[in-house]
Amino acid sequence: MRVPTVLGAKQDAETPAANRSRDAASTRLLLLKAARRRFARHGYSTTTVRDIAADAGVNVALINRYFSSKEGLFEACLRQVGEDLGRPAGSTTTIEHTLEKMLTRVADQPSGDHTMQLLLLLRSSGDDRADQIRLSTLRSFTEGIATSAGWQAGSADDDKLLLRAQIAMATALGVVLLRSSTGLEPLASATAEDLRDPLGEVLATLVAPTGL
Amino acid sequence: MRVPTVLGAKQDAETPAANRSRDAASTRLLLLKAARRRFARHGYSTTTVRDIAADAGVNVALINRYFSSKEGLFEACLRQVGEDLGRPAGSTTTIEHTLEKMLTRVADQPSGDHTMQLLLLLRSSGDDRADQIRLSTLRSFTEGIATSAGWQAGSADDDKLLLRAQIAMATALGVVLLRSSTGLEPLASATAEDLRDPLGEVLATLVAPTGL
DNA sequence: GCTCTATGTAAACAAGTGCTGACTTAGGCA
DNA sequence: TGCCTAAGTCAGCACTTGTTTACATAGAGC
Known part of the structure; x- marks a missing residue:
């Protein structure tokens, strides 16, 4: 009974990629949100890209695809x-x-x-x-x-x-x-x-x- | 005309181990001082033990000898x-x-x-x-x-x-x-x-x- | 149905990390 | 002088890191 995720739909960080089907904008947002939490809480160098990806329920490589680098993701958050x-x-x-x-x-x-x-x-x-x-x-x-x-x-x-x-x-x-x-x-x-x-x-x- | 370093002598962080000859207490202090600066300025995970050792003008392995671990050195600073x-x-x-x-x-x-x-x-x-x-x-x-x-x-x-x-x-x-x-x-x-x-x-x- | 592209996946690489163990050496002491 | 121990050195291991590359696949357009 799951409806397809609409763009920008609220996603709880705890249940990340529950219903999400190849929606680039949505995964970008998931990454941004997860990254902001991690960076804010633990600082830049403490948090790993794998941490962020896991929180977002998303593959690690997508960070580099959408933000070029960990650094780029940090800048986007900022x-x-x-x-x-x-x-x-x-x-x-x-x-x-x-x-x-x-x-x-x-x-x-x-x-x-x-x-x-x-x-x-x-x-x-x-x-x-x-x-x-x-x-x-x-x-x-x-x-x-x-x-x-x-x-x-x-x-x-x-x-x-x-x-x-x-x-x-x-x-x-x-x-x-x-x-x-x-x-x-x-x-x-x-x-x-x-x-x-x-x-x-x-x-x-x-x-x-x-x-x- | 350099006199031998006495225990606890002030050592500028810029000219670290100029005159210091196998004085354990002195190198301990050098490490503590360098570590405190690095940790305070850049945070824990950003600073590497090699950075600290270099600042102190001291071999890396001595950190583990005197403080057991990077973590131990941080605790000592604290x-x-x-x-x-x-x-x-x-x-x-x-x-x-x-x-x-x-x-x-x-x-x-x-x-x-x-x-x-x-x-x-x-x-x-x-x-x-x-x-x-x-x-x-x-x-x-x-x-x-x-x-x-x-x-x-x-x-x-x-x-x-x-x-x-x-x-x-x-x-x-x-x-x-x-x-x-x-x-x-x-x-x-x-x-x-x-x-x-x-x-x-x-x-x-x-x-x-x-x-x- | 077929294809083609955007999206996502998996595995691996190179660089850097903390830490260790075997080694060398200075310097006090008999 | 000649040990002997504390102090310091060195090379490397095991692991994590960010990133890349080659591959799989969903889904829109025909």
Whole structure:
């Protein structure tokens, strides 16, 4: 009674290639998803292409077919994250809205997709091009925060505000990393509610315009 | 005119085994130092034992002789960091003193020893025992922060204070990681002075008793 | 039904990995 | 001086890694 898989259908990582019949786009997505999890959780060099392929329920050689190399797959993951995170920049959003979005992302469950995205920004393959993508993603994201806090690129001493936005980003990333990769309690299993107050205070202290 | 190396003499990592003649303790230290840098900067699986040995100016096989395995060397690094960081716990220190110490550590130059120590706490080899050491180091360190802020283990809802101390730790680690492993400016080349104000505010917001 | 191409499979290769065992050598000591 | 042990060296093994190459096959178009 299995219907043929449609393109882009949700596939649980646990039951990978259950019903999938020679659909290139679909296997590409399976690989991307599995790779993002592995890379985010264990880093680039720790994860093997065989691991990723197994998670995706797909033959190893297809990684090279669809992404040229392990490196290419990593870059693709990074680009995807960049697209997902790059959106909310722009001065039209209020600082409250921006911080709220950061809060929900950080407070996501440690194995959730948002967590994986943020973690990936901390992983490096050593390759220059990948590092470039990561850097520009981080830059545009932190500039988005700063902008919504009143920052204008170029204005000399407002570099301080950009610096503060980057420290806010560092806090977010640090919390996510500590939550997911060490079992440090109570942080590791703190709920979104638990985190809201302290994290909110920190972010407000850093970049809320009244706080300056 | 070279004098024989005394035990524990400082050895620049750039000129490793210049004058050193069959001194086991000294080569052990050379290996530890080189390993800590490599592991902290590039992670466990990225660094090879041959890299470490080369940095230390020492034969590869000596790693296994002195530390049993690559894993053993990693654990030794972790233990060393635990000893160095474990000291300043205790309720005798004031919160100001504790935060001051954190500040100077985080604001250390991105290639400095303090930075390496903190970075190492974010690296994992996947081995359970190593992870245990890392976790207990993080735990004791964050408990030290919380304690100097008035926390008493066990008191029920003061878990909030411990959580705040752990978020403070996350901030510190996040800043260090972002500074050293991405070239994100202006954070990457911010001076200690640049960082003092914003970081100080964040830490105070989190764990300064008056801030509650 | 037949064919032809996109998709997937299987096996193997070259390079690099951690680690080991047999060897050499420096340097203290009788 | 001449051992003798600790310290260091060297070559290679067993294994994993990313990648490639040759092959199998599903499924659309005729």
